[in-house]
Amino acid sequence: MTFKALPIALAATLMAGCSLAPHYERPEAPVSAAYPTGPAYKTPAAANENGAAGQRAATPAADIGWREFFADPRLQKLIEIALANNRDLRISALNIEAARAQYQIQRSALLPSIGAAGQGTIQRTPGDLNTTGHPIISRQYSLGVGFSSYEIDFFGRIQSLKDQALENYLAIEDTRKSAQITLVAEVASAYLTWLSDQELLRLTQDTLKSQQSSYDLSKRSFDVGAISGLDLRQAQTPVDTARANLAQYTRQVAQDENALTLLLGAPIPADLPQGRSLDDQGLLTDLPAGLPSDLLLRRPDISAAEHQLKAANANIGAARAAFFPRISLTASAGSASASLGNLFKGGQGAWSFAPSITLPIFAGGSLIAGLDLAQVQKRIEIATYEKAIQSAFRDVSDGLAARGTLDDQIAAQESLVKASEDSYRLSDLRYRNGVDSFLNALVSQRALYGAQQVLITTRLARLTNLVTLYKALGGGWQETAVPANADGASAPAAS
Template sequence: MNKYLWVSVWAVLSLGACSHIKPVVKLAPDYRQPQVAVPETFRYDTPEQGEGIQAASLGWQDYFADPRLHALIELALKNNTDLRTAALNVEQVRAQYAIARTAEVPNLGANGSATRRGNDYGAASNYSIGLGVSNFELDLWGRVRNASDAALQQYFATAAAKDAAHLSLIAAVAKAHFNEIYADASLKLAERVLAGRQETYRLTRLKHKAGVVSAIPLREQEALIEAAKNNLATAAKGREQARNALALLIAQPLPANLPKPLALDKQYKIKQLPAGLSSQLLLNRPDIRAAEYQLRQANANIGVARAALFPTIGLTGSIGLASGQLGQLLQGNGKNWSFGGVVSVPIFDWGRNRANIEAVKIAQEKTVVAYEAAVRAAFRDVSDALVARAALQSQYQSNIAQRNAHNERLRLVKLRYKHGAASSLDLLDGERSSHNAESGVLATQLSLLENMADLYKALGGGLKRHTRDDAPTTEAPPPTAVDKGQPLGKPLQLKRNRKNVAE
């Protein structure tokens, strides 16, 4: 090749280096984390009972104790349609980011042509092949780079949203599992109540035959037996509905080989999960991270909108070979090259570009509001879970004492009734009180277990399968942007006395 062709080759290939030139002016605003007034610690926390434990670093297998629940969570993480949709959303945005990045480097294309023209004096053929770059934009104002960064932040936000869906699924499966055990315990309680009333009816009928009691207590016992049968049918329905809810979460029928569930009071390995400092919550909650990534994306979009006010410079270049005969095309006798540029300057757009800037600024302000709302909602979630935990623990202890008292009273009433010292009304009242106390214990126990699952989720727990570093994991590693230096889940800190909106 002659020196002109070498110059054209260098010009085309050097276009790729233009993507690394810093913009002439910085049009995207600097990111400033919004100021949100939050307390440093949470009320009703119990850090002295769980120092060094953070929910986000505590694997769900190390928090939940029931092997049956472990198996259900594994199935849900594999099959749940909502989580699969969230994962596909991440992959879709990843592809969109890859598309956006291609604008930072020249797109090299190959072309070839064959033509034959003629007139009254004869005909001629022309053949050509070449490589070329078409309208590569010099990113002097950072438009392309900001658009790429906006796509990257959207990718991070989508990945964080997938993490939030993951946490929600863990908590939902745990609560559905607790409801299944509760429904099964309620069914067994209903069976015991029915058996007890049938035994009482047998004794009442014997007394009626002996003339000790009238037919009125007998009819009362018959009505109570039918009421117990109705409660039994309701409990059976509740158990089946609880199993249906689990089947929906794991997206398949419940396997027959699942381990037997543990009792309600043996579902957790850690009874008192500490909330820790408020700043840790900002690190661990994926919904807060997603809101911050969206704010960074809004900042980059402002840079894109502002760049539209400035001229756009596009470069084109090509090199190739041409010949009048196809057989001599690759011999290099006919070389051609071209290099040029196009400048586009906005003059009259009737305020469209400035209106677009105003629109993206408003969108940024909305993301600030969304970030503040996410932080406040997160703190409310944790605060509500902590206060509920304290109240439910106290309520549960009271229910236990109340149940024991009513059961002992019922035992004594049954002895008195058997020997004719108590009436059927005394027995009826004792059975009803004992049954209500047993039901109250189960209901409070279920609420306490659900509260512990909600607190684990609210603190950002559930992404890890194990705490131990050498344990297997079911989760893929978080995505990172190596060239951007912004890994997903980068530390966030509470910043005070700073403006809420980037300027």
């Protein structure tokens, strides 16, 4: 390297600056190394199968597309509409665009802003203000290209601010993914609740029809003196109960439709494809949970919290750089002349170069307070990041516990419904034959109706839990399954 090139290389090194931000280290995950174990946590039998479901289970839940997870064609269509029209998701997408623009603005501060400027000045000076005693008219014209107040980032202040803006952008992008995951889960849960209430409504309608027939038969028996008034009133009780439930479930179905409409951001179409029943949804049950550390990569909300932590870390670098001098440059080059006609003639060249340096001496403690604030904000973001991991760990653990027990609960409830059906059939038969009182038949009928209601709500709880577990594992932001090691995230180019 020649001696002439040495100052140029040194200047380039200084121009690149150095970062005063602390070296970033990811905090240790404040959770156990494995999910809880015990009687509540079971591995579904489907996980041991070698069929298509078993193959899909080998894919992390975050990479299972919602079209693969939700097999109901009607639910798929509803999710598709919600992703296109939901206003909360639209706001999240616009926030990304705003963060991208803010990042580009901050990034542009690393480069000088060059512009062209032309100026013309005509000035008349009265005679009593000059030595000639006569009015003087002076003219000055200039045209040049230059930049002003360009800060040389010796200590990485602007670079740190740029890094902070980049991390904020990435955090908002992950927040949008998290909003989409939440929306998909909410649409699925609302749809399943809608189906559940429709089944409860149909069950109540059938029950009311059966109980009304029993009441009419009891009324005829009462009219001929075959039964007492007490028996008639006992027969009327389940009819009135079913009528009240009918009004309740009719209201709930209407409210479920309203909730879905809000989530969709548009009216529910009348031409939806044929859907599946509540007990035929076919959701993937063998979702692989993996290790808790996997959540660091698969949950967008945890990734967003880490980006916010990195942004706070970069902000410390900017706060530290504020203690050091700022060097700014202002320069321009062009031509100047007293007459417009001579502006572009030879010998009219003009230039200016005005470097400046600002060194903080006394700021009333604001610089120290700014650094303290940046360090406290980083500690806040560390706690927020750790809380996000703990919340994710709890979500997955709760989902696994429910997945391991709800199947047994449904099996027991189905057996209870079958036993209640037999009990009611036999009690009603004994009453019709005059062997037993109507009270026993009434008790059996109520038990059957209650068991059927609980079975429907338990099936809903099982499906809703699978949706929640799918969300807790980071699933729902891909429409279809992604290849291994694929990354659908986009980010602006860092520099």
